[in-house]
Amino acid sequence: MSASPIATDIDFNRDGKQMGYLRLPHSVHRSAYGWIPFPIACIRNGDGPVMFLSAGVHGDEYEGQIALSRLIQDIDVKDVRGRIIILPMANFPAGVAGLRVSPIDDVNLNRSFPGDPAGTPTQIIAHYIETVLMPGTDLHIDMHSGGSSLFYLPCVMPDWAANCVMPQARIAELCRLFGAPYQITFDEDKEGRYISAAATRLGIASIGAELGGGGRLTGAYADIAYWGILRIMRAMGAYAGSLDHAPAPAETLVLPVKANQFAYAMDGGVLEHLVALGDRIADGARVALIHHPETPGLAPTPVQAIKGGLVVCQRAMGRVERGDCIGHWGGPSA
Template sequence: MANSLISCEVDFETDGKQAGFLRVPHSVHRSAYGWIPVPIVSIRNGDGPVVLMMSGNHGDEYEGQIALSRLARDFLPEDLRGQVIFLTMANQPAAEAGLRCSPIDDGNLNRSFPGDPAGTPTQMIAHYIEDVLLPRCDYLIDLHSGGGSLFYPATLLRGQGWTDQEGQTLRGLQDAFDFPHAWVFQGGGGPNSTARTAMGAANRKRVVPIMAELGGAGSVTPSILAMTERGLQRSLHSLGMLPDYVPDAERGTRELYAAGSVFAYDSGLFEPLKDISAPVEQDETVGHIHDPSTPLRGSVAVKSPYAGIVMAKRPMAQVKRGDAVFQIGIDVQKK
């Protein structure tokens, strides 16, 4: 199958609910003919749209893993029209370890596409997703969070669409998810994308991709988890796949472009002066870095090179030079 060495225990052509594993070959000392078990679930009810829902692309991002596991348990085939394929721990070794990257090969799955069918485990998983799963699909929903090093409010990420029709579809999915924020990419996309991300892979296969950033800080936020589950069901309903679901009223979404990140240029303990969604002026001091090993030395001011609002915030106090401490966004209508 597309030269992949990975085998799948699920038959995608069969109606009903199936659960099994992608078997990623991995020969090691303790298991000469072993394989890495990547969980996969297929729920299918006849013809209709096919959606790949993925979480655990980065292993330290948890809301998506919980939300997709719950939906995979709760959904019945008769609830659906079409098919939903769930990858709850896409980079299984990373998710099992609670790490952004795989402890086996240090692979960052969301920087590994299009992958390699005979490469490292992470490269093999990326290749299978891009060349085996995505060609079966119409839509990709890739759920992320800030992981251990950042925190985001519930934020949908989308491109502007390769065609007018795709743009309308993406805006419709944004409205259906109805998250407080949407991060709109200003360029790239389309079948000629060279991005090494899952969204880039979807674009290359002409699959409509959306992504989400859902909390972070190595924890689970109940309100964001609830918004995630609500958004997933509303999005499937908008695609005609959950005909009996009754969505509640829209709450509204603030659209943002990403202006850029604010970085630490010193090591020490970071004291933030801004919170999520707080306004920021260009050259404003948004935090201080302290060095407790030299207590009489003054703190170093961290200034934002951008005006806008805080899209994401570093929750960890310890920083080193080069760490991102904030991500700044600009309201779309102000651009």
């Protein structure tokens, strides 16, 4: 596979705090010799753990972008041991457009790994992340939210594979230190297209989070990400700064999420939720109605849960089409 066309002035082996851009050449009508600027920071101070922090893999997920931007501003190089690479807007074109996918190539970065250095811009940045930024990392932390279409309670997500050099119990402890009130685990990404799969291919421990969404920023959830990452970096020995003002981490409820704990719209219309985030629902519970104002006299279509659990995610948009996710839940039924 050919080398990446991405260039940068950042020297990942140099001590100090560096802030700049990954530059991906992009020739279009308005800019013949232009490049796409992916913001990046590298904070290094001698030997120590290597951390890679990412957010904005989906451009309409803001809590992580803000938390990582604050960390770039606030972390003093003297408090760092080792190296921290921070990529706050991993899919920059999607970020500035406020979209889940890039407006340039209509590609979802979190379904694009391991990427292609000769592909579209999204495929190229995926390849660069997996082949340049990730190798040698001791821990990857990736921040998500529900984006424009979904809203999540604050959840941390461990990602562990048999080839991971970090023990599973250690990852569980770091997830506890993150401080979110819920921990969710999904069925395996069998195709290996997610950014977390890129980490596990390299034997790297990866911790993710789903924090808010709905097309807006929830500041309290950005705070969870900010302080949670600092607590994890402190535990890893990568950060020696003060945490005197950090809130105590919340007690975390572990909620495995199975495929039959998702609900989907089988008709188009206007969505009405009948349960709330944080509710624990029974197997077969009616969770929503889909109304049909465009067809006078047509009764609403009910949506039922197959397997119940605690509601951690719901659709944020009012209109639905057949196949849209209504929400999902995790853990045991009511």
